[in-house]
Amino acid sequence: MPLTLASRYYVNDRYPRFMIQAIEAMDLNNLGERILNLLERRNKDRSMYRIFTREREYNQIFTAISLLTATIGGIAAISLVVGGIGIMNIMLVSVTERTREIGVRKALGARRGVILLQFLVEAVILSVLGGAIGLILGTLISLGIVNIFGLRLIISLKSIAAAFIFSIIVGIIFGVYPANKASKLSPIDALRYE
Numbered sequence: 001m002p003l004t005l006a007s008r009y010y011v012n013d014r015y016p017r018f019m020i021q022a023i024e025a026m027d028l029n030n031l032g033e034r035i036l037n038l039l040e041r042r043n044k045d046r047s048m049y050r051i052f053t054r055e056r057e058y059n060q061i062f063t064a065i066s067l068l069t070a071t072i073g074g075i076a077a078i079s080l081v082v083g084g085i086g087i088m089n090i091m092l093v094s095v096t097e098r099t100r101e102i103g104v105r106k107a108l109g110a111r112r113g114v115i116l117l118q119f120l121v122e123a124v125i126l127s128v129l130g131g132a133i134g135l136i137l138g139t140l141i142s143l144g145i146v147n148i149f150g151l152r153l154i155i156s157l158k159s160i161a162a163a164f165i166f167s168i169i170v171g172i173i174f175g176v177y178p179a180n181k182a183s184k185l186s187p188i189d190a191l192r193y194e
Contacts, residue, residue: 028053080166083130084174091123091178102182103190116183123175124168131167135160 022031032051039049095102102115139155146153 028055080170083127084170087123087126087130087171088174088178090126091119091175092181094122095119095178095182098182099185099190099193102185103187103193106185106187107191112183116179119179119182120172120175123179124171127167127171127174128164131163135163 020035022028032053036049036051105115142153145151
């Protein structure tokens with residue numbers, strides 16, 4: 001609205017808001033400073049004005065989203081560690097319960113690497129199953145949220161692949177200790193285990 005028309009609506013010469021569209025190539029911070037200087041010369045009180053740019057709003061939103069992403073990433077990392085410790089405990093119990101079986105297999109000639117691989121594969125299967133259940137639950141919860149707020153759900157195949165890769169990595173990392181423990185069992189001690 002032209003300034004002359006605005007002055008008809010407002011009795012005084014102060015307006016609650018100015019919206020200015022800049023040329024694309026202009027430096028918005030420099031333009032904002034120039035406008036503040038102009039208003040300061042006219043009203044002598046620079047503190048009563050503030051400048052908001054779309055760029056600044058975008059940066060604030062981007063910062064908030066980055067913080068949210070980092071927080072969710074930290075929670076996910078803690079969840080992965082807790083899940084990995086759970087897998088390790090389950091595998092340690094499995095090694096203890098199958099000590100005689102390991103002893104029989106070793107007595108029949110099973111090499112250490114075969115037993116190690118068997119328990120590692122079991123740990124990876126457990127973690128991949130946990131990852132699949134997590135993906136299904138996450139998708140269902142996301143669908144519920146999307147339906148409530150009327151948003152659009154975008155499922156990324158890269159995210160699904162990354163989730164399965166992380167599941168495999170967690171299974172391997174936390175399955176190494178129990179698998180190593182199983183592969184190092186002495187056949188004689190394992191056969192005597194009750």
